[in-house]
Amino acid sequence: MEEVFDPCTGVRKRFDVSRAYKAQKYIAKNAVLEDRFNQIRIVVGLDVSYPNWRFSSWGIGVAVALAYPSMKILDCIAAVARVCVPYIPGLLAFREMAVLAPALARLQRRISVDLIVVDGHGIAHPRKAGIATHVGVVFDKPSIGVAKKKLYGEYREERDELYIVDDKQRPIAGVLGEGSKRIFVSPGHRVSLTTSIRLIKSMLRRGKLPEPTRIADKITKDLKKRITSGPPGREVHYIRCSGNRIPDIFS
DNA sequence: GCGACAG
DNA sequence: ATCTTGTCGC
Structure with a gap:
């Protein structure tokens, strides 16, 4: 039991x-690791700051x-x-879903989402239930995880390509880039490993990260700079934006 | 016990 | 993830 103290409400939660492990067991059991999606037109990038x-x-x-593939x-x-x-x-999803779920749910009411790219791992996780798999199964949407560091598994080179394999030597993630530009691509839900790698490669433009994660990361950090006026209170606040510019807060 | 350990 | 200036390298 991890004791958690909420500085705003003064409530001690645990x-x-x-229980989180049991939930992940359920998530992993329901994850589909085959290509089950139609044509991809819209990709969503998820990130938190x-x-x-x-x-x-x-x-x-x-x-x-x-838009895919124009980005x-x-x-x-x-x-x-x-x-x-x-x-x-190993339990990142339980921390970040608090803000990712509301944002994604609200976005889905405005646009039809075909694929979700999450900042973190998919099945390249000790219980095969990383945040990308978690989000994919909960929303039942095709999802892929893109992480900057390894969490679980061992490196293994196959046909001149670098992979991460699990305890049974099964490939669970593809490793793209060299040195500090290295990223880990793993299937979340409704996408195979091979397809995950192909799709993420097709979304690389500038920098080491695919556009969905790079853009989401930039927006999340830009917003952070503009929100220095104290805590928001109890409920969830939404920030809406559109067009290819940095969103206006509370607009 | 020791090392590893997404964001 | 976050706090941070200048700075070494492609």
């Missing part, structure tokens, strides 16, 4: 790790929709909400 994280407070979750920004929703779950390796 995060039950063993934490202003004033020292005081354990709130997070900004961004869901930005891009033009179509729409964007950001959610600002209190995040009370601590970061525990």
Whole structure:
């Protein structure tokens, strides 16, 4: 039991790790690792940032929709909400879903989402239930995880390509880029590993990250700079934006 | 016990 | 993830 203190409400909550594990077991059991999607026209990038994280407070979750394969920004929703779950390796989803779910749910009411690219791992996870798989199964949408660091598995070279394999030597992620530009691509839900790698490669433009994650990361950090007027309170606040520019807060 | 450990 | 200036390298 991880004790969590909410500095705003003063409430002591507890995060039950063993229950989270059970939830992940369910998530993994329901994950589909085959290509089950129609033509991809719209891809959504998901990311979260934490202003004033020292005081354990709130997070900004961004869901930005891009046209595929042009990668033009179509729409964007950001959610600002209190995040009370601590970061525990392997349980990232339980911390970030608090802001990602509201943002994604709201975006889905405005646009038809074909694929979700999440900042973190998919099945390249100790229980095969990383945040990308978590989001994919909960929303029952094709999803792929793109992470900057390895969480689980071992490196293995196959046919001149680098992969991450699980304890049974099964490939669970593709490794793209060299040195500090290395990224880990793993299937989340309704997409195979081979297709995940192919799709992410097709979304690389500038920098080491694919456009959905790069754009979502930029927006989330731009918003953070503009929100210095204190905590938002109890409920979730939404930030709506569209067009290929940085969103206006509360517009 | 020791090392590893997404964001 | 976040706090941060200048700076080494392609």
